[in-house]
Amino acid sequence: MTDVMAATAPESADTVEIDGYSMTVEKIVHVARGAAGVFPTVVLSDEARRLTVEARDYVEANWLTDDAPPIYGINTGLGRLMDVRVPPQDQDRFQNLVINSHSAGIGEPLPADETRALLLLRTNALAKGLSGVRVECLDRLISILNAGVVPVIPSQGSVGASGDLAPLAHLVSVMVGHEKGEAFLGGERMPAVRALELAGLPTEFKLAPKDVLALINGSTISLATAALALHDARQLARQADVALALSLEAVRGETAAFDERIHAARNAPGQITVSRNVRAFVTGSRRTTEKARQVQLPDEHRPGAYKPRVQDAYSLRCAPQVHGTTRESLEFAETLLIREANAATDNPLVLPDGNGGFDVMSGGNFHGEPIGVAADLIAIAVAEIGAISERRSFRLTDPNLSYGLPLNLVGGQLGLNTGFSIVHCSAAAIASENKVLCFPSVADSVPTKANQEDHVSMCTFSSRKARQVVRNTQIILGVEFMLATQGIDLAAPHLGDEAGLGQGTQAAYDAFRAIVPMTREDVYQNEQMARAQQFVADATVIDAVGEVL
Incomplete structure (x- = not known):
């Protein structure tokens, strides 16, 4: 056994690439805390982008149609409402209502390093191309991370089952520029829209079917903290x-x-x-x-x-x-x-059928x-x-x-x-x-x-x-x-x-x-x-x- 602190440094002091497969503790810490106040730039790998787009194209062509069978989270409600169909014309509204219903976190905000680690890790999970989410969602998460916008995410309210649902919904509220969302920028707490604007990012981001569920599933806050x-x-x-x-x-x-x-x-x-x-x-x-x-x-x-x-x-x-x-x-x-x-x-996962x-x-x-x-x-x-x-x-x-x-x-x-x-x-x-x-x-x-x-x-x-x-x-x-x-x-x-x-x-x-x-x-x-x-x-x-x- 070598000394437990021996570790491989991130590939580059300036750039960390997300590919869904090669995340390490060292990369997480590097992105979460930076060095001397300087943070690396996070980028999405070409292969992760290709896989994400390929899976999403199939979702849109086959399961976002009027005659598609009931598919959990894509054209149905969530949880015990899994048997209730959500009509295509209500899908846009459904994405935003899920943010409202799930933004039920409470307690002190997560520390900035945990939130930055969360942004990195949630993107990495989606980058495997198995979630059926739009690649624009990954790009939005990365742009928020690189711009130094730190969403205000309450630390309490998750049971670690269907993912950290409530806290992650607060992340998504910042991502879409929700009027109730909040974020830190330069250490100052402010409305999410204001933080996005000051960071030079679009203040609105529209979610499409399956996006919101993919973003809030997974115990990623727990993972970032751990x-x-x-x-x-x-x-x-x-x-x-x-x-x-x-x-x-x-x-x-x-x-x-x-x-x-x-x-x-x-x-x-x-x-x-x-x-x-x-x-x-x-x-x-x-x-x-x-x-x-x-x-x-x-x-x-x-x-x-x-x-x-x-x-x-x-x-x-x-x-x-x-x-x-x-x-x-x-x-x-x-x-x-x-x-x-x-x-x-x-x-659900969108898995290649061979x-x-x-x-x-x-x-x-x-x-x-x-x-x-x-x-x-x-x-x-x-x-x-x-x-x-x-x-x-x-x-x-x-x-x-x-x-x-x-x-x-x-x-x-x-x-x-x-x-x-x-x-x-x-x-x-x-x-x-x-x-x-x-x-x-x-x-x-x-x-x-x-x-x-x-x-x-x-x-x-x-x-x-x-x-x-x-x-x-x-x-x-x-x-x-x-x-x-x-x-x-x-x-x-x-x-x-x-x-x-x-x-x-x-x-x-x-x-x-x-x-x-x-x-x-x-x-x-x-x-x-x-x-x-x-x-x-x-x-x-x-x-x-x-x-x-």
């Missing part, structure tokens, strides 16, 4: 190894538990990678040696003469097993999400079960990173558990200064929040649509929870970076020649201290914690230790 959570979770998994190594340095830990033979014996690729990373980080360390452990710190209680430590607590010794399982869980989640990112999730024509077939590809399982797994895996990190932070504040580091890691006069005990309490509180957020949403189901949708995935909440767990764990890891570096600083004067850090841990220490300085006296901790969280969110330390790996 994909970004996955990317950030992979960043956390790698940084957790660095934080672990710094904590190991702070308590002068033993490194035998990271011997490659131990991890080869379990044959678990994830923990093999983590143990290799930690060994690389502490290479050259003078602190993780028996000679350093023989030094008695002022607050270290030793009954009798020094005795070898033998083995450290689980939060240090078993970290490769925990971190490694997280890495492997994220790899499985990525398998599910990338498969979904390159899937046709519309219903004889130059097409069949229209109803199915359930819109069901968000794969996304829900992946997102719930991301939440659980990342929460475990946070849980074991919080335990290491706790040990660092107790002299009896840290082998003599000052109580609460106070750098000055004890009593006058409280130190980092409340900083740790914040990490403990957030770790507890993560436990609640780990309840799998996908295990729940509330039947809807007059029991036509009698099993739903609830994947939209799974994805939102996963992203919240990731944000929470960024804080928890930031706290560990704070406490480990403080412990390293406080022990240094007593260790003399044995104070040297490893090759990777020194680089990580320098990177963190450039942002969060060492403190001898209590300071306004919230500011320090915010800097530490940003340090983790930006994954600054990955570049700092990159050469070591």
Whole structure:
């Protein structure tokens, strides 16, 4: 298993091509977040355009006629109204009424990066040419994305069954220039018509039969949110190894538990990678040696003469097993999400019949079960990173558990200064929040649509929870970076020649201290914690230790 953060960069820094088949997490993040405020241009591949036009031509020639048989969503109503025919003369009005009935989302708007990822992924799903949608719809979505128009999409209201119907309808309301639609442009919230106008786009866009259903089918909001959570979770998994190594340095830990033979014996690729990373980080360390452990710190209680430590607590010794399982869980989640990112999730689908024509077939590809399982797994895996990190932070504040580091890691006069005990309490509180957020949403189901949708995935909440767990764990890891570096600083004067850090841990220490300085006296901790969280969110330390790996 290679390091989980190894990834292929997008094909071009300036252009990302949509073809329906080759979407990756890296492309999603690149389009969603850009780089230094600059976003790539998204284009539709020639082959995707050809396939989309070919399928649509067949739909119009064969199924949009007065004598066509009832075909769900093309000439019938939706949901339990599937048996009710919509006359051809009412089709234009039907498209707009569907927007009205389905724009039932509620709650805070999705973040801009999730919305941009959504625009990309919904277009990619349609680009497979299996939805019978007009290619003009794909071009409209791409033009909105490239123009920097960010639709206001409520984050709540989807059960992840027939796709994220309600939230996606709000996307379509912006797409058509609906009078009630809203969008952000340049960070400012405004009516959709105004945003389109300022962006230089036509303010009206007419939908044709099948268009609206194709646009709102599929759990694409859930997918966009989960994909970004996955990317950030992979960043956390790698940084957790660095934080672990710094904590190991702070308590002068033993490194035998990271011997490659131990991890080869379990044959678990994830923990093999983590143990290799930690060994690389502490290479050259003078602190993780028996000679350093023989030094008695002022607050270290030793009954009798020094005795070898033998083995450290689980939060240090078993970290490769925990971190490694997280890495492997994220790899499985990525398998599910990338498969979904390159899937046709519309219903009905317009499928080649092998004889130059097409069949229209109803199915359930819109069901968000794969996304829900992946997102719930991301939440659980990342929460475990946070849980074991919080335990290491706790040990660092107790002299009896840290082998003599000052109580609460106070750098000055004890009593006058409280130190980092409340900083740790914040990490403990957030770790507890993560436990609640780990309840799998996908295990729940509330039947809807007059029991036509009698099993739903609830994947939209799974994805939102996963992203919240990731944000929470960024804080928890930031706290560990704070406490480990403080412990390293406080022990240094007593260790003399044995104070040297490893090759990777020194680089990580320098990177963190450039942002969060060492403190001898209590300071306004919230500011320090915010800097530490940003340090983790930006994954600054990955570049700092990159050469070591």
